[in-house]
Amino acid sequence: MKENIKFVQGNEACVEGALYAGLEFFAGYPITPSTEIAELLSYRLPQKGCRFIQMEDEIASMSAIIGASLTGHKVMTATSGPGFSLMQEALGYAVMAEIPCVIVNVQRGGPSTGIPTHVSQGDVNQARWGTHGDHAIVTLTASNHQDVFAMTVEGFNIAETYRTPVILLFDEVIGHMRERLVVPVEGEIPLVQRLRTAVNEGVDYHPYLPREDGRLPMSDFGDVHRYNVTGLFHDMWGFPSDNPQVVHDLIRHLVDKINNNVNQITNFKSYYLDDAESVLISYGSSARSALHVVELLRPRGERIGLLELQTLWPFPDQLVRRTCEHAKHVIVVEMNMGQVLQEVRRVVDQPRKVFLANRIDGVFITPRDIRNIMRLVQGKGV
Amino acid sequence: MGKLKLKEHVITREWCKGCGICVHFCPKQVLELDDQDKVFAARREDCICCELCELRCPDLAIEIETEQGSE
Amino acid sequence: MAIKDYIRERFFPHIWCPGCGHGTVMNSLLRAIESLGMSKNEIVMVSGIGCSSRISGYVDFHTLHTIHGRALAFATGVKLSRPELNLIVPMGDGDALAIGGNHFIHAARRNIDITAIVMNNRIYGMTGGQFSPLSGYGTMATTAPYSNIDHAFDTVELAIAAGATFVARSTSYHVKQLSKILRDAILHEGFSVVEVLSQCPTYFGRKNRLGSAVDMMEQYKNDTTPIGSKAKKENPDLIERGIFVQKEMPEYCVEYDKIIEKAMKGN
Numbered sequence: 001m002k003e004n005i006k007f008v009q010g011n012e013a014c015v016e017g018a019l020y021a022g023l024e025f026f027a028g029y030p031i032t033p034s035t036e037i038a039e040l041l042s043y044r045l046p047q048k049g050c051r052f053i054q055m056e057d058e059i060a061s062m063s064a065i066i067g068a069s070l071t072g073h074k075v076m077t078a079t080s081g082p083g084f085s086l087m088q089e090a091l092g093y094a095v096m097a098e099i100p101c102v103i104v105n106v107q108r109g110g111p112s113t114g115i116p117t118h119v120s121q122g123d124v125n126q127a128r129w130g131t132h133g134d135h136a137i138v139t140l141t142a143s144n145h146q147d148v149f150a151m152t153v154e155g156f157n158i159a160e161t162y163r164t165p166v167i168l169l170f171d172e173v174i175g176h177m178r179e180r181l182v183v184p185v186e187g188e189i190p191l192v193q194r195l196r197t198a199v200n201e202g203v204d205y206h207p208y209l210p211r212e213d214g215r216l217p218m219s220d221f222g223d224v225h226r227y228n229v230t231g232l233f234h235d236m237w238g239f240p241s242d243n244p245q246v247v248h249d250l251i252r253h254l255v256d257k258i259n260n261n262v263n264q265i266t267n268f269k270s271y272y273l274d275d276a277e278s279v280l281i282s283y284g285s286s287a288r289s290a291l292h293v294v295e296l297l298r299p300r301g302e303r304i305g306l307l308e309l310q311t312l313w314p315f316p317d318q319l320v321r322r323t324c325e326h327a328k329h330v331i332v333v334e335m336n337m338g339q340v341l342q343e344v345r346r347v348v349d350q351p352r353k354v355f356l357a358n359r360i361d362g363v364f365i366t367p368r369d370i371r372n373i374m375r376l377v378q379g380k381g382v
Numbered sequence: 383m384g385k386l387k388l389k390e391h392v393i394t395r396e397w398c399k400g401c402g403i404c405v406h407f408c409p410k411q412v413l414e415l416d417d418q419d420k421v422f423a424a425r426r427e428d429c430i431c432c433e434l435c436e437l438r439c440p441d442l443a444i445e446i447e448t449e450q451g452s453e
Numbered sequence: 454m455a456i457k458d459y460i461r462e463r464f465f466p467h468i469w470c471p472g473c474g475h476g477t478v479m480n481s482l483l484r485a486i487e488s489l490g491m492s493k494n495e496i497v498m499v500s501g502i503g504c505s506s507r508i509s510g511y512v513d514f515h516t517l518h519t520i521h522g523r524a525l526a527f528a529t530g531v532k533l534s535r536p537e538l539n540l541i542v543p544m545g546d547g548d549a550l551a552i553g554g555n556h557f558i559h560a561a562r563r564n565i566d567i568t569a570i571v572m573n574n575r576i577y578g579m580t581g582g583q584f585s586p587l588s589g590y591g592t593m594a595t596t597a598p599y600s601n602i603d604h605a606f607d608t609v610e611l612a613i614a615a616g617a618t619f620v621a622r623s624t625s626y627h628v629k630q631l632s633k634i635l636r637d638a639i640l641h642e643g644f645s646v647v648e649v650l651s652q653c654p655t656y657f658g659r660k661n662r663l664g665s666a667v668d669m670m671e672q673y674k675n676d677t678t679p680i681g682s683k684a685k686k687e688n689p690d691l692i693e694r695g696i697f698v699q700k701e702m703p704e705y706c707v708e709y710d711k712i713i714e715k716a717m718k719g720n
């Protein structure tokens with residue numbers, strides 16, 4: 001039992017979660033602050049007979065995990081801003097070709113090389129729209145190591161369920177901070193395994209024809225069904241098509257399979273929201289400071305609560321709208337110039353009551369930073 | 383057992399794009415393009431079954447079918 | 454099996470222009486595979502983007518048509534995760550050596566068991582005739598209207614320098630040699646590179662006034678010579694054909710298996 005309790009970095013919690021979820025193949029390229037994930041997996045994966053490869057860059061890493069996913073393996077890569085930028089074209093390929101895979105982005109400050117060893121949450125919109133063309137995407141995040149573990153497992157489960165890439169958007173503070181992690185025993189968190197086709201050899205198999213429940217059974221490269229995988233618009237066999245109906249139906253399918261399941265994909269935590277007049281909305285490491293503020297002010301009689309988002313994309317419109325319905329003001333706490341703020345303003349009834357408490361200087365946002373802004377919002381002065 | 387001899391030039395007309403590679407490189411000038419720019423065996427009796435037309439065809443449009451010749 | 458058993462007949466006639474060498478490369482490749490008696494289920498073809506890359510749609514293997522330049526990186530993931538599969542990666546000259554140049558040298562360096570085929574038409578065919586890193590000094594292209602000042606790579610020398618353990622060159626004219634070389638390349642355990650000179654009459658031919666596909670193949674016949682031939686000594690401008698390198702070196706997936714063994718022993 002003791003073995004299951006660890007004192008680790010967030011990056012290590014992510015590794016533990018990935019291995020628990022059944023990770024079998026990792027390809028990556030070193031970059032601060034995600035590098036420990038690659039280092040640990042180069043050690044751990046071969047111990048269970050699985051494979052690690054350090055590729056020549058992040059484009060290659062993303063490409064390699066897609067290849068390995070097609071042979072029937074659970075796959076992951078990990079990076080940070082500059083590497084995540086490089087991955088975007090292949091990420092779009094994974095969306096189009098419906099390849100289950102997990103991409104970890106431990107955020108640092110950008111743009112460009114930015115501020116490698118400092119925290120930021122500036123890649124929220126890049127996760128959403130980094131690759132070109134209309135599409136839907138799943139992005140999860142977490143504010144503590146137990147949740148990093150849980151969201152990593154959840155990421156693999158969603159990737160397999162919906163045949164989609166899933167982005168785990170952590171940040172430098174979470175990645176490098178050390179805290180306790182209790183690794184659940186086997187079976188404690190349910191795992192979604194690769195859904196493989198039951199169609200026999202010689203019978204026509206459609207890799208891109210959804211079942212009634214929306215899932216698309218796969219066939220491993222090397223097995224009896226030979227089909228085509230392409231980033232071009234394609235028919236249900238995977239062959240290129242520019243038939244307007246096929247193009248229309250495919251893009252609808254790619255978007256709908258995610259957006260129609262927002263409720264299943266949404267993960268969140270709520271603290272003291274029932275009667276909250278001040279609603280804080282936060283995610284990732286900044287949610288720690290937000291929670292601190294809530295727990296400080298509650299005993300003083302302030303009706304304040306926190307909605308911690310763990311699924312950032314698809315954005316949980318309804319959840320946020322409902323949560324903010326009766327609030328006097330809503331304060332979005334994040335370490336960027338208002339990327340989730342925009343979303344919250346988009347979905348609430350009164351956008352003018354939504355404010356931003358942020359930091360964009362590479363320094364972790366503190367409870368004091370949040371309180372200073374709250375006093376302004378509440379008209380109390382600083 | 384006799385030598386392999388020509389049975390037929392099997393030509394998939396719809397695949398032939400009339401590039402003329404087989405016609406030009408046939409060592410015995412067996413092949414020609416017709417008025418629709420599709421290949422046909424104009425002098426099949428001269429064919430030596432070297433299969434070079436088949437091997438070079440970019441469109442997989444021509445095959446040399448052979449049979450066992452009688453002694 | 455006959456050659457037609459290896460193709461997806463319903464997509465023929467294919468998209469390549471009349472006389473395009475890429476069709477002949479496919480023809481030779483299928484013959485090589487047929488002569489080896491390989492099962493279609495044990496072959497994965499991975500390609501990038503370009504006229505050349507469209508080959509993957511026509512062959513009845515597991516086929517992965519990816520993004521421009523990255524085919525070898527995708528193929529590396531397929532191979533390392535399932536080493537028993539045979540990986541064949543046909544690429545255009547731009548695909549392999551411009552945008553994909555980095556993946557090319559690194560796959561060679563690792564000596565991972567993949568058969569890389571560079572279908573060299575010295576031009577970007579798919580995008581309509583821009584110069585490629587193999588066009589060479591003095592050639593004409595839509596993006597080199599005053600003539601090209603970029604020098605060309607020598608694919609063979611590059612592959613050798615990067616560590617490929619099988620390196621060969623042939624042309625769409627020399628189909629018997631080409632088929633044989635492709636066969637040897639597939640059999641080779643390690644990273645193999647086969648450069649095939651493959652005519653693009655539509656763009657490279659037209660832009661450089663080289664005549665028809667037939668004329669361009671005549672040039673392949675006249676401008677190339679077997680490796681180390683007397684003709685080469687007399688005329689150094691001739692391009693050599695044949696197998697330049699064929700050596701045994703530890704293969705990447707085999708090496709990784711040893712890592713697994715070590716890790717599992719707890720060393």
Ligand SMILES: Cc1ncc(C[n+]2csc(CCOP(=O)(O)OP(=O)(O)O)c2C)c(N)n1
Nearest residue numbers: 502503504505521545546547548577578579
């Ligand atoms: C990232 C990216 N950049 C550019 C392109 C456009 N593009 C498509 S094919 C191609 C070049 C094709 O030339 P080559 O690789 O030599 O193949 P060929 O068509 O000549 O067989 C280019 C530049 C692309 N698809 N993706």
Ligand code: SF4
Nearest residue numbers: 469470473504578653
């Ligand atoms: S443009 Fe050139 S390379 Fe492309 S199909 Fe036509 S002849 Fe072949």
Ligand SMILES: [Mg+2]
Nearest residue numbers: 545546576577
């Ligand atoms: Mg080219």
